[in-house]
Amino acid sequence: MRFLFSLLFIVLVNALSAQSKRILHQTFSVEHYNQINLNFYEESFEVVQWVGNTVLTETNVSLENGMKHLLNFHVDSLSRYEIVEVVEGQTISLESFDMNRAVIAIKYNGSELYPNELVDLVVYIPDSFVEESPNVFVRKEEN
Numbered sequence: 001m002r003f004l005f006s007l008l009f010i011v012l013v014n015a016l017s018a019q020s021k022r023i024l025h026q027t028f029s030v031e032h033y034n035q036i037n038l039n040f041y042e043e044s045f046e047v048v049q050w051v052g053n054t055v056l057t058e059t060n061v062s063l064e065n066g067m068k069h070l071l072n073f074h075v076d077s078l079s080r081y082e083i084v085e086v087v088e089g090q091t092i093s094l095e096s097f098d099m100n101r102a103v104i105a106i107k108y109n110g111s112e113l114y115p116n117e118l119v120d121l122v123v124y125i126p127d128s129f130v131e132e133s134p135n136v137f138v139r140k141e142e143n
Contacts (some may be wrong), residue, residue, distance in 0.1 A: 020068040024059040026083050030126065034090040038123060038135040040083070041096035045121035047131075055094065056124040057083050063104070064116040081119065094123070 030036055031053060038047075050056075059081050082097040104115055129137040 019062055019064050021060070021062040024057075024061065024081055026057045026059075028055040028057075028083075028085055028092065028094060030055050030092055030129075032090075033087075033092040034139045035092070035132075036125065036129060036137040037091060037093040038137075039093060039095045040121060041099050041101055042119055042121045045123060047123050047125055049127045049129075050124045051127055052124065053126055053128070055126070057094070058122045058124070059083075060118075060120040060122075062118045064118065 036055065038045075061081055079097050080101060083094055084097045086093040086095060104117055107113075125137055129139055132138045
């Protein structure tokens, strides 16, 4: 009987632990540019070469001990994880919209809670570009 109650308790704790997740995708046309610069809030992100002709970004965001509406507010209303493009001649720079992200805090019963924010960013770069220097990709010369 104790085993059954323990198992039920573990299942309930896992079910009630709040972890909100969102996956955000953005695409950027790079067919008219010779250089791509990457400048993101996230210090570490993964770059993957692919056979596509656009840049695709995939941002996985999760708030541990955070409520779904809190994550939705930061994604939809504040554009906290949005990536914007800045064009200058033949160069396109992809940058985080919010470069000064404040810590997310929740007031609950007079105290502040700080949900753990986890952000994983993957950037898919067309294989027609090669990395010239860190976070700078240039179009391959056509032979």
